[in-house]
Amino acid sequence: MGCDKVTSREESFLDLSLEIEQNSSVTSCLSNFSAKESMRGDNKFFCDSCISLQEAQKRMRIKRLPNVLALHLKRFKYMEQHQRFKKLSYRIAFPFEMQVPPEACVGGAATTADDCERLYKLFAVIVHAGSGPNHGHYVALVRSHQHWLCFDDDDVSLVDEAQLQGYFGSAHDTAGSTETGYLLFYQSESWDGNCDPPGSEEAASAGVTTDRM
Numbered sequence: 001m002g003c004d005k006v007t008s009r010e011e012s013f014l015d016l017s018l019e020i021e022q023n024s025s026v027t028s029c030l031s032n033f034s035a036k037e038s039m040r041g042d043n044k045f046f047c048d049s050c051i052s053l054q055e056a057q058k059r060m061r062i063k064r065l066p067n068v069l070a071l072h073l074k075r076f077k078y079m080e081q082h083q084r085f086k087k088l089s090y091r092i093a094f095p096f097e098m099q100v101p102p103e104a105c106v107g108g109a110a111t112t113a114d115d116c117e118r119l120y121k122l123f124a125v126i127v128h129a130g131s132g133p134n135h136g137h138y139v140a141l142v143r144s145h146q147h148w149l150c151f152d153d154d155d156v157s158l159v160d161e162a163q164l165q166g167y168f169g170s171a172h173d174t175a176g177s178t179e180t181g182y183l184l185f186y187q188s189e190s191w192d193g194n195c196d197p198p199g200s201e202e203a204a205s206a207g208v209t210t211d212r213m
Helices: 026-033 161-167
Strands: 006-012 016-018 037-039 045-047 052-054 056-064 068-073 076-079 084-087 097-099 119-132 135-144 147-152 155-159 178-188 205-212
Touching (some): 016 026, 026 068, 119 161, 147 161
Antiparallel strands (some): 045 052, 056 205, 119 135, 119 178
C-alpha cells in the first residue's frame, strides 16, 4: 500500500473452494470469493519493488470459465478452542440454473462478455451426512435426462427435484448429524470447444491480483 505496484499470477484449477456464511447462496459465495482481501500484520505481502513486506490487497477472479464448473463448499472449519474440525451445517441455497456473477470474472484474451453470461445447469451434488469430517457418509445425486438419481452405495433410487432443497443445510447452527450439499457440479449450456476436456488441469484458470498501496 505504498508503491502502487500490481502483481498478477494465473493458476489452473479443477474446482473452486468457497467460504460459506449462514443463510446465503452459492452465487453470494462466488461474489465473496472475488472480494478484495487486505494483507496486513503477519500476513503482509513481499513486494519485489520495495524489497520488503508491505501491506497489500489481494483479489481472485476467474479468467476463463470451464465447461464444467465444480464448486466445493468449505463446510469443515478448524476450531482452535476444541482442537478439532467442526462441520458447518449452514443453509447454502444452490440454484438449479445460474450465471457466474460478473464481479467474479475478469476480462482477457480468453474471456468475452458472452462467456461471462454463460448459463450453468446443476447436474450433480455430493452430499455429506454426519457431524464431522472424520466420520459420516457420502451419497451422490445425479441428473440423468429429466430425472434425478440418488446413488447410495449399491442402492440407486429416483428422487424428486424438490427434495434437493432438503440438502441446502440448516437455518440454525447445530452440532448434530446433518445431510448437506458439499460438492456441486454445474455444466454450461453452451459448450466451448476451445476449452480442454473436464478433468484436465487446464480446464480453467484463475487470476490472483495483488495491489500494493
